[in-house]
Amino acid sequence: MAGLLGRPYKTIRLEWTSDLRLLRVRLCVRPIQCYSLAAMGELQQMLDDITANPGLVRHFVMTSDVPQVFNFGGDLALFVLLVRAGDIESLELYGRRCVDLVWWMENAADLGIHTTVLAQGDTLGGGLESVLPFHKVIFERGAQAGFPEVLFNLFPGMGAWDFTIRKGGLAVANEMILSGRLYTAEELQFRRLVDVVAEPGEGEAALERVVREVDPRHRGTIAALRAQRIAAPVRHESLLAIVKLWAESAMGLTDRDLRLMERLARAQARKAGGADEGAVEEIKRLELENAWGGDRRSGFERRAANSGDRRTRG
16 A cells, blocks of 8 residues: 555545545646646556555545546647647557546456546546546536537547447437537436536535445445446447547647637636636637637627628618
8 A cells, every 4th residue: 555655646646545445536637637648647557556456445536636627638738739740649649548547447346446436527528538437426516517529520539439328328429429518417417427416515425425335235336337347348449449530530620620629728727727717618609609600709799790781781
């Protein structure tokens, strides 16, 4: 345990509860709470340490240390840089690193580990992908989540299709991934992607209840979850094939698409820095702009302008 907890991590903070053999991971990535290569490297090192010590961890819990944000997902600034450089190999490498993380979560029951995640804020793109393999998903009311990638002509490529189909069905996956819209915690629970919705500020208590309820029947729960994976498997080959398609699709993004990604990355940084407005609001603006065919004016402004044109012509 000393080796696991003693590493000098920069993006994660670990806490150990000995009576439950519970390892809690608090993620804090600056300047943007996303899955940067550095953060993923530290997460993978920590997961490798768990794997190397079988039987040590009984419960694995993940939360965020950034107020109002769980995770913004992919490193958009890095994506823009790689696409503009034509570096598809590095894009594929990034995608495979993401798959390594979700695949570990997918196989946690085989290590005798029950996993729980608590999202208390914005959970976008790869952030939502990363919570779907967890055995129990808790959202606080007020948190929003979705797959906005289609708004800049991309798609979530690190597990969204496989895990959303398994949990919510093909219709739910089609709706969420192809629309790019954001969903409330209640809407996600209705679609069976979220197990528990807690009131704002009560997520920690809900997390404690979930772990305490599972612990007395841990062995039976783990056995059932292993059987679930046999009955409804997610294939590693499928995840890797989609990553390859995702990287190829990214190379076809236009300069406009890349500027939208940069704009969203700036909004993420504002929210992570403590601003009241951030990525969620920017996504809603992008949705509105797409609805108006790229015209950033509101419907009222468009109607007023059209009325003015008619008066001038008259």
